[in-house]
Amino acid sequence: MSLHTALVKTEEGKISSEKAKSFIISKKNGAESIFVGRVRNENDGKKVTGVTYDVHDQAVIKSFQSICNDAKNKFDKSAKIFLEHAKGYVPVGEISILIAVGVGHRDEAFKICRYILEEVKHQSPIWKKEHYTEGKEEWLPGHSLRPQEKIK
Amino acid sequence: MEIQLKLYGSSKLLSDSETLLIQLPENSNVEKLRNTLTKIISEKHLKSNLTGLSKTAAFFSENDEVVNDNYKLKNKELISIIPPIGGG
Numbered sequence: 001m002s003l004h005t006a007l008v009k010t011e012e013g014k015i016s017s018e019k020a021k022s023f024i025i026s027k028k029n030g031a032e033s034i035f036v037g038r039v040r041n042e043n044d045g046k047k048v049t050g051v052t053y054d055v056h057d058q059a060v061i062k063s064f065q066s067i068c069n070d071a072k073n074k075f076d077k078s079a080k081i082f083l084e085h086a087k088g089y090v091p092v093g094e095i096s097i098l099i100a101v102g103v104g105h106r107d108e109a110f111k112i113c114r115y116i117l118e119e120v121k122h123q124s125p126i127w128k129k130e131h132y133t134e135g136k137e138e139w140l141p142g143h144s145l146r147p148q149e150k151i152k
Numbered sequence: 153m154e155i156q157l158k159l160y161g162s163s164k165l166l167s168d169s170e171t172l173l174i175q176l177p178e179n180s181n182v183e184k185l186r187n188t189l190t191k192i193i194s195e196k197h198l199k200s201n202l203t204g205l206s207k208t209a210a211f212f213s214e215n216d217e218v219v220n221d222n223y224k225l226k227n228k229e230l231i232s233i234i235p236p237i238g239g240g
Contacts, residue, residue, distance in 0.1 A: 056160055056216070059216040085240075096240065125234050129161075144208045145210035146209065
């Protein structure tokens with residue numbers, strides 16, 4: 001198996017970088033690239049305590065598989081890819097997304113990792129609600145899936 | 153006719169429930185749904201910072217595919233509203 005994608009419900013568990021490393025390891029691979037996205041304590045001048053991730057489960061999993069397969073076809077079909085994203089409340093400092101890639105050479109390892117991250121941000125139906133120290137919360141703006149010419 | 157609108161992201165400010173029932177004239181399409189949503193937001197949710205949602209959102213059918221504005225809605229159909237996305 002060369003591809004693992006999942007949503008991790010935060011009330012049931014955490015995203016594990018050890019699990020990702022075990023998944024991608026192979027004697028055929030000379031390069032591994034791992035991207036870890038974490039919730040940070042500040043955004044746009046506001047002090048953040050955590051982020052709630054809302055997701056459209058089925059569409060997200062479909063998009064993850066499609067993005068990863070596109071990445072393999074584009075850069076290296078033999079790549080081993082691990083992609084997990086959190087669903088639910090993630091406090092500051094915890095992992096929201098983890099992408100791990102094992103492949104023959106470094107160039108493809110970096111490119112696949114970056115490609116997947118950018119495509120997830122533009123294709124996968126995931127939303128962030130930030131929670132702030134003063135008790136307020138706010139849904140963050142994002143990228144519309146509606147064709148731009150239709151948005152007047 | 154009525155449809156069930158499954159709420160995601162910022163659209164959850166429209167209701168405390170997971171879905172919002174929306175009454176529409178017979179044979180309505182997604183464009184009519186957008187117009188009705190604009191009206192609901194301007195009448196009941198002006199303070200919730202949702203202006204523009206009905207224009208920027210996409211809509212998914214029950215098989216999780218984007219439907220265009222000409223898509224004919226069926227009575228009792230479950231449609232997901234997909235506000236602008238931004239994971240990671």
